[in-house]
Amino acid sequence: MEEGMQLIDENGNFNVDGLQDFVTATEFAQSGLSYAIVAIIGSQSSGKSTLLNQTFHTKFKEMDAYNGRSQTTKGIWIAKCSDIDPFTIVMDFEGTDSNRRGEDDAAFERQSTLFALEIADVVLINL
Secondary structure, eight states, X not given: OTTOEEEEOTTOOBOHHHHHHHHHHHTGGGGTTOEEEEEEEEOTTSSXXXXXXXXXXXXXXXXXXXXXXXXXXXXXXXXXXXXXXXXXXXXXXXXXXXXXXXXXXXXXHHHHHHHHHHHOSEEEEEO
């Protein structure tokens, strides 16, 4: 499941059914306690998804620079890295300085960053 699934949408809603499908499709339960989680946070349109795709061979949606800078990742997405042992889950986070979100919605950005820091074994910060 390198193409990923949306774990948390842009409104902060947790996708329970999607997570269950991800666990089943990737056979996550068979890994036991031998797994790693890598997350990436950073500015909008800074190449986070592209970096993950190139490094971990995932297939997160990437921005098409020829069509101008725009928000691609909304919410939090996860994917399985197929060629790293132990079982590795890669998390792609919405940009932390999204122009789409006003000051009132900055809480989602702060909460998602704290979530990355809490759950991930490795957090990449893309500036």
